[in-house]
Amino acid sequence: MVERSLLTPNLSRRDFVKALGTITTALGLPMTMATDAAEAASNVDNRPPVIWLHFQECTGCTEAVLKATHPSPAELILELVNLCYQESLMADFGHGAEELLEKAMKKYAGKYILIIEGSIPLKDNGVYCKIGGKTAIDILKHVSASAAAVINLGICATSGGIASAGSNPTGAVGAPELLPEGIPYISLPGCPPNPYNLLGVIMYLLNFNKLPDMDSKKRPLFAYGTLIHEYCERRAHFDAGRFAKEFGDEGHRNGFCLYKLGCKGPETHANCSAIKFNEGIVWPIGNGNPCIGCTEGDVLFKESLFTYAKVAQPRLSSNVPPAQQEDLGDRATASQGVLVGAIIGAAVGAGAVYASKLSKEPEDENK
Ligand code: SF4
Structure with missing residues (x-):
């Protein structure tokens, strides 16, 4: 019964x-x-x-x-x-x-x-x-x-x-x-x-x-407790300097990072990337829409959709060297992104993937 x-x-x-x-x-x-x-x-x-x-x-x-x-x-x-x-x-x-x-x-x-x-x-x-x-x-x-x-x-x-x-x-x-x-x-x-x-x-x-x-x-x-940027499925593209520049361009169609379309993921705290919506399978960034910062009262409708988000150092374990915990400014360079990505990669057990990127400084492949 x-x-x-x-x-x-x-x-x-x-x-x-x-x-x-x-x-x-x-x-x-x-x-x-x-x-x-x-x-x-x-x-x-x-x-x-x-x-x-x-x-x-x-x-x-x-x-x-x-x-x-x-x-x-x-x-x-x-x-x-x-x-x-x-x-x-x-x-x-x-x-x-x-x-x-x-x-x-x-x-x-x-x-x-x-x-x-x-x-x-x-x-x-x-x-x-x-x-x-x-x-x-x-x-x-x-x-x-x-x-x-x-x-x-x-x-x-x-x-x-x-x-x-x-x-x-x-x-x-x-x-x-x-x-x-x-x-x-x-x-x-x-x-x-x-x-x-x-x-x-x-x-x-x-x-x-x-x-x-x-x-x-x-x-x-x-x-x-975490930034969307920390666990975003497009993060590897950010770290490698691969960005969509326009909606529908090649980078956008290939699932590249949406930072240059105004994505506010680097300054927005939420677990959307982890638990998602509608059966737990879709979320805005996954669908190709830049994050609009809807969990941050001082970002949503306060910052223009097409300004670049501030890329702050994600909170990682206390063994991250202080120099790497500084704010990266309002423009993330590819090399800074790679360094941050390497740290995150190590933190989540994917260090090898990111470490391989440290050997060269990647260019924005979409230039
Ligand atoms: S900038 Fe946006 S799309 Fe790119 S990795 Fe960060 S959260 Fe994801």
Whole structure:
């Protein structure tokens, strides 16, 4: 007899735990988290209540969670949490939805996780985003006041996103600017953020009853601890000085590095290259699109798409000589790239490949 998990009739418990195990491995989280999280969630009463609010956004973050499959993060997340309020998914609307929100807040006061999607417009007293006659400012302050912790999902919620670009006509800001002082929160920027990183944070909360270690921008280190440039599949081309110069040129067709098309991978922290999107098989750079820095509030829509990214030395082990840890400036020369590549290659066990490049200083083969 197949043992079924609690909420989703199509997902056996074995598959559920297996899927969680695959994801914890991919995210570099402790292996035991999968079984422990599944065990904790097997009692519905243990599942953390979640209230998920939408503000000034495109619902792309929700779509990213819903549209992925094999395993579906939506299925897995719904197995792990008690989703009390989510405007895109719930059947209630209008006054019924508002009552549901108030009931959930009252029932789980001080215990619920608040997920925020979208930016909050401050200009003109917040008139540019109103739900049920209330501004996003007032709703956020009201609902976050009783939350146990907050997850800012997507670049709009973390730092304003596209609504804050250019002249920022609505005065859009990220949720952290309005959250009550002292409330624990974590940010998962991206456009969209990778849904498996949300799953990882929820599993971590279930296991340890606290938020995972974060960087200075409050992003979990397990997901945002490395630069995209460090593990990019086109990195060998960067190191060898092989660049696409125009979309559709020979270099682009051959999968060369997208640095000269404005790729922001060298200054963008995220694990996209490791876990990817849509079944874990595609991601922007893999598809030929330069990284636009969507996990960095001070890069996305702030730096021109066609300026060269700053190439900082990737963080490597402490035995990297200090001279090699210096910022390489806003233009990476081929020889510097080769040196950095050699260090990374050694660090990941591919030193021989890169070391062979040290014997000669490669030219930009696309000149
Ligand atoms: S510049 Fe962009 S495409 Fe090139 S290796 Fe770095 S992250 Fe990859």
